[in-house]
Amino acid sequence: MGDVVSNESLANLLKEERRFAPPADLAANANVTAEAYEQAKADRLGFWAEQARRLTWATEPTETLDWSNPPFAKWFADGKLNVAYNCVDRHVEAGNGDRVAIHFEGEPGDSRAITYAELKDEVSRAANALTELGVRQGDRVAVYLPMIPEAVVSMLACARIGAAHSVVFGGFSADAIAKRVADADAKVIITSDGGYRRGKPAALKPAVDDAVAREDSSVEHVLVVRRTGQDVAWTEGRDVWWHELTERQSAEHTPEAFDAENPLFILYTSGTTGKPKGILHTSGGYLTQAAYTHHAVFDLKPESDVYWCTADIGWVTGHSYITYGPLANGATQVMYEGTPDTPHQGRFWEIVQKYGVTILYTAPTAIRTFMKWGDDIPAKFDLSSLRILGSVGEPINPEAWMWYRKNIGADKCPIVDTWWQTETGAMMISPLPGVTETKPGSAQRALPGISATVVDDEAREVPDGGGGYLVLTEPWPSMLRTIWGDDQRFIDTYWSRFEGKYFAGDGAKKDEDGDVWLLGRVDDVMLVSGHNISTTEVESALVSHPSVAEAAVVGAADETTGQAIVAFVILRGTANADDEGLVADLRNHVGTTLGPIAKPKRILPVAELPKTRSGKIMRRLLRDVAENRELGDVTTLTDSSVMDLIQTKLPAAPSED
Numbered sequence: 001m002g003d004v005v006s007n008e009s010l011a012n013l014l015k016e017e018r019r020f021a022p023p024a025d026l027a028a029n030a031n032v033t034a035e036a037y038e039q040a041k042a043d044r045l046g047f048w049a050e051q052a053r054r055l056t057w058a059t060e061p062t063e064t065l066d067w068s069n070p071p072f073a074k075w076f077a078d079g080k081l082n083v084a085y086n087c088v089d090r091h092v093e094a095g096n097g098d099r100v101a102i103h104f105e106g107e108p109g110d111s112r113a114i115t116y117a118e119l120k121d122e123v124s125r126a127a128n129a130l131t132e133l134g135v136r137q138g139d140r141v142a143v144y145l146p147m148i149p150e151a152v153v154s155m156l157a158c159a160r161i162g163a164a165h166s167v168v169f170g171g172f173s174a175d176a177i178a179k180r181v182a183d184a185d186a187k188v189i190i191t192s193d194g195g196y197r198r199g200k201p202a203a204l205k206p207a208v209d210d211a212v213a214r215e216d217s218s219v220e221h222v223l224v225v226r227r228t229g230q231d232v233a234w235t236e237g238r239d240v241w242w243h244e245l246t247e248r249q250s251a252e253h254t255p256e257a258f259d260a261e262n263p264l265f266i267l268y269t270s271g272t273t274g275k276p277k278g279i280l281h282t283s284g285g286y287l288t289q290a291a292y293t294h295h296a297v298f299d300l301k302p303e304s305d306v307y308w309c310t311a312d313i314g315w316v317t318g319h320s321y322i323t324y325g326p327l328a329n330g331a332t333q334v335m336y337e338g339t340p341d342t343p344h345q346g347r348f349w350e351i352v353q354k355y356g357v358t359i360l361y362t363a364p365t366a367i368r369t370f371m372k373w374g375d376d377i378p379a380k381f382d383l384s385s386l387r388i389l390g391s392v393g394e395p396i397n398p399e400a401w402m403w404y405r406k407n408i409g410a411d412k413c414p415i416v417d418t419w420w421q422t423e424t425g426a427m428m429i430s431p432l433p434g435v436t437e438t439k440p441g442s443a444q445r446a447l448p449g450i451s452a453t454v455v456d457d458e459a460r461e462v463p464d465g466g467g468g469y470l471v472l473t474e475p476w477p478s479m480l481r482t483i484w485g486d487d488q489r490f491i492d493t494y495w496s497r498f499e500g501k502y503f504a505g506d507g508a509k510k511d512e513d514g515d516v517w518l519l520g521r522v523d524d525v526m527l528v529s530g531h532n533i534s535t536t537e538v539e540s541a542l543v544s545h546p547s548v549a550e551a552a553v554v555g556a557a558d559e560t561t562g563q564a565i566v567a568f569v570i571l572r573g574t575a576n577a578d579d580e581g582l583v584a585d586l587r588n589h590v591g592t593t594l595g596p597i598a599k600p601k602r603i604l605p606v607a608e609l610p611k612t613r614s615g616k617i618m619r620r621l622l623r624d625v626a627e628n629r630e631l632g633d634v635t636t637l638t639d640s641s642v643m644d645l646i647q648t649k650l651p652a653a654p655s656e657d
């Protein structure tokens with residue numbers, strides 16, 4: 001296989017000439033300046049040792065990195081700390097107990113403000129409750145909850161007693177819970193009667209009951225938060241109400257100091273095949289990088305900012321940028337239970353207005369949905385409190401980036417496009433809002449202290465202007481320590497493709513300035529007549545057409561070209577799906593934007609695209625459709641009826657040019 005990126009398309013993306021300098025006032029008061037890059041370059045480990053001092057240690061570490069047995073890293077190994085103390089107690093001790101930690105906004109419109117002092121009491125009671133249920137340091141606790149404050153409290157309570165949590169996304173099935181619980185060998189599951197979803201209470205406990213009923217379940221207790229008040233089946237002796245157990249606990253709990261390498265959590269990522277991978281993160285290094293990146297990339301001013309990350313707690317974004325990073329920094333944040341369209345499509349903007357949100361962190365999939373709903377919706381709300389906008393989860397198409405900046409950011413807020421993974425634990429590549437001149441669509445540059453580059457098939461670093469594979473060349477504090485229970489799979493998956501380097505699985509390229517552009521998972525790269533073409537680029541070209549809101553592109557087997565490009569597009573409000581001329585127009589638009597080789601052979605207008613519950617497009621399923629195959633596993637889809645819709649609408653292949 002040659003370069004991941006065809007030269008034709010490469011030449012075109014490099015035509016991006018729009019640049020946005022940081023606002024002067026933001027740059028003048030930024031938490032982090034350009035000097036951080038120099039400092040970290042001169043002494044990377046010294047830089048991280050200094051960032052570790054942002055935390056409060058019971059025993060200060062004397063050693064920064066132990067890399068004597070790669071790829072198994074130890075960071076700050078002789079240090080001891082309590083993660084929950086760092087996220088809660090120390091802010092109360094510093095006199096900030098009255099500061100709101102969480103503004104909770106429930107989907108039905110109920111709300112609740114929790115101060116740091118209240119959070120300390122709740123976490124302490126929950127830590128005592130888990131102890132009463134027999135949970136000890138080194139044990140695992142599964143968490144299967146909606147987006148309610150008890151999710152954060154549960155995670156911190158585990159951290160406080162040195163047990164590792166394993167959060168399972170509340171949309172997953174009994175089967176998924178059972179697999180993850182068994183793999184982690186969890187003793188307790190924390191769940192709720194239900195949560196609110198699109199205006200209705202949805203049950204959660206039946207899936208847990210089903211999972212725990214399976215043979216050999218390791219689960220001794222199910223701790224149940226009351227959220228909706230719906231009836232639940234009850235197993236005496238095993239099931240315990242959260243409120244009954246925690247109310248009778250003391251609000252005092254002495255946080256014990258644990259080793260920096262004590263496991264903090266396991267989080268499962270699906271991977272493309274086989275059983276889910278339990279990504280293991282530990283304490284001191286993870287918290288150092290989560291806190292530092294949240295401070296640097298969002299320029300957080302804890303006294304004045306109101307921060308909102310719209311991710312679910314079931315994803316790593318919720319772990320690092322709802323629970324650990326923001327709370328370690330003493331932030332005030334918004335937590336929202338529901339979906340962006342309930343009860344109306346302006347719900348997010350209503351929340352920004354209500355709480356005066358200053359920093360918003362969301363995903364490209366959400367941004368493209370807002371684009372589709374129309375500019376007039378955010379325009380009805382006062383978004384003037386916003387000062388920084390973040391993006392994560394997928395490459396953000398330049399068009400979506402511009403829309404976000406203009407319609408949400410009043411054409412002034414810097415956008416930080418943050419590249420990272422469950423495995424990296426925290427942000428790795430991102431602009432700094434007070435430093436970087438941003439470019440629509442590029443995550444740009446590794447953060448201070450992080451070493452990332454792009455290599456070719458032979459592991460040679462590509463020159464500026466070249467494309468290949470994204471790799472991380474030095475260990476970083478919040479790196480995964482292993483795959484839970486499977487060191488060999490850890491080595492094989494991440495450290496074997498390029499010797500001594502971490503292989504992220506993403507295609508990437510460097511532009512003429514040396515800035516990094518992410519091109520999607522390498523499994524999604526297409527090979528058309530011997531040219532490697534990135535799905536991301538063709539999608540971005542389609543989305544840059546005024547009639548297209550969202551696009552998903554796959555390579556389908558083709559007798560003449562090896563693979564042929566097939567595009568599924570969601571049209572904007574006024575465009576007509578039956579308009580033959582439009583399809584031809586779209587093909588030509590891609591041709592002129594990227595070059596003739598990138599013209600899709602087929603373009604299919606559809607109403608919805610198949611997405612995982614974390615919002616990523618499932619190109620694998622679209623490939624099945626495009627190749628007339630039986631659909632593969634659809635269990636991680638948000639809505640499996642989407643696929644029926646797409647399949648029935650599949651028109652015959654159009655003739656070629």
Ligand code: WT7
Pocket residue numbers: 269315316317391392393394395396417418419420421422423443504505506518519520521614
């Ligand atoms: C994969 C990791 C990181 C938290 C959420 C996803 C893609 C993530 C970006 C970005 C381009 C991105 C990559 C990565 N990705 N952020 N800013 N630009 N691609 O975590 O589920 O572990 O997925 O998401 O493909 O490898 P995850």
